[in-house]
Amino acid sequence: MSYLEIDSLHTHFTKRSANPFSSKTETIRAVDGVSLTVQKGEILGLVGESGCGKSTLSRTVMQLVRPTSGSITLDGCNLTDLPVSQIRRRRLDFQMIFQDPYASLNPRMTVFATLAEAIKQRHPKSRGSALSQRVAELMETVGLDPRLQRKYPHEFSGGQRQRIAIARALAPEPKLVIADEPVSALDVSIQSQILNLLKKLRADLDLTMIFISHDLGVVRYLADRIVVMYEGKIVEEGEAEALFRNPQNDYTKKLLAAIPSLAESH
Ligand SMILES: Nc1ncnc2c1ncn2[C@@H]1O[C@H](COP(=O)(O)OP(=O)(O)O)[C@@H](O)[C@H]1O
Ligand SMILES: [Mg+2]
Incomplete structure (x- = not known):
């Protein structure tokens, strides 16, 4: 069994129609049937364009949002089965690093x-x-x-x-660190310092991490394995270098083409 196992996870939101006179609702399938695993000590890169559901997936793993269906198991414990009273303490096992440290620090x-x-x-x-x-x-x-x-x-x-x-x-x-676009708000020169720090921490502390970015170039630098997400679903998954060398999915190819050349200089 893997350290983290996400199985057929769905997180849907119900949105009211923009028309105030309409009672119609719309379902947003932010996470739409995601299954993935993370091994202990591994960095999984999660990549996809803005709005594809990356943050919702991480918020669901953290149990900040309850999934519509599916399961999340960490270190043998099924989190989706836990009573609300135990979730708070369990949440300590997951820690997040956000895009904007100024907003996330008091x-x-x-x-x-x-x-x-x-x-x-x-x-x-x-x-x-x-x-x-x-x-x-x-x-x-x-x-x-x-x-x-x-x-x-x-x-x-x-x-x-x-x-x-x-x-x-x-x-x-924590047992798992989720870094959600942790370098996206930083200057390029600072980006590589923070990425180097995360790489070093992973080696020193045997960290298990999900590293989220819209930038495949940044993800490549750090991740052992990469999962590509599009419209709430995983469209491609593979070892980082293999995925770079031989992308299968058209959307992955598009993301690769969009990497600025600076990614090479990390
Ligand atoms: N609390 C929420 N209520 C309604 N819709 C939401 C909520 N959170 C996210 N969404 C929608 O879910 C989709 C995925 O958003 P998000 O997970 O933030 O994507 P990403 O992090 O990849 O940019 C978007 O369409 C977004 O508008
Ligand atoms: Mg996000």
Whole structure:
């Protein structure tokens, strides 16, 4: 059995008609029958154009949205069977890194407060020097100087803020990290630094990760395996290099053609 198994997952939304006098509703099949697996220690790249359902898929895996049907099993535990009362604690096993670290970090919390809070989610009794030491360790892990722990998010650059967000994601010792377009808002030079950091963390910490991007070039740099999503469905799946060398699906070929040449320089 794989570490993460997603089986025939559907997440549909019901949308009211744009016409206020109509009672008609429309079903949006954001995730429309997705099955995939992730092995422990693997980085799965999930790629597809905006609106194809990538974020909805990750939100469903996190149990932030309940699926319409299908199942999600992590490390042998079927999450779709869990009672609501247990979901909160289970959610610690999944941590997300988002596109915009400025929006996802609390502007009123120092780096120390942010990381301490995230550590305490897993270890509520952690305090004192053990807590400080763990905060410093996490900062070092993501390449930040621990002496900056009393600073606030606005005192950092965009790349540094994303490092803080990554440290926060690691703090509760997740089983799976989902990075949803984590470098899309960053300058190109900073993008490669963050991608290198994720690559290093994966090697050092044996991270299991779903890395989401609309940019196949970025995904290629990091992913062992790539899944291509289109209109809520998986249209192609394969080992990263094989998929690049010999794409089968027309949509994958289109995505490949759209990669800016800078992707080669990562
Ligand atoms: N909460 C929601 N309610 C209704 N429709 C939604 C909701 N979330 C996403 N959608 C729709 O689902 C589709 C997939 O969106 P999303 O998962 O955000 O795609 P992506 O992350 O690939 O850009 C889009 O058509 C979007 O408008
Ligand atoms: Mg998205």
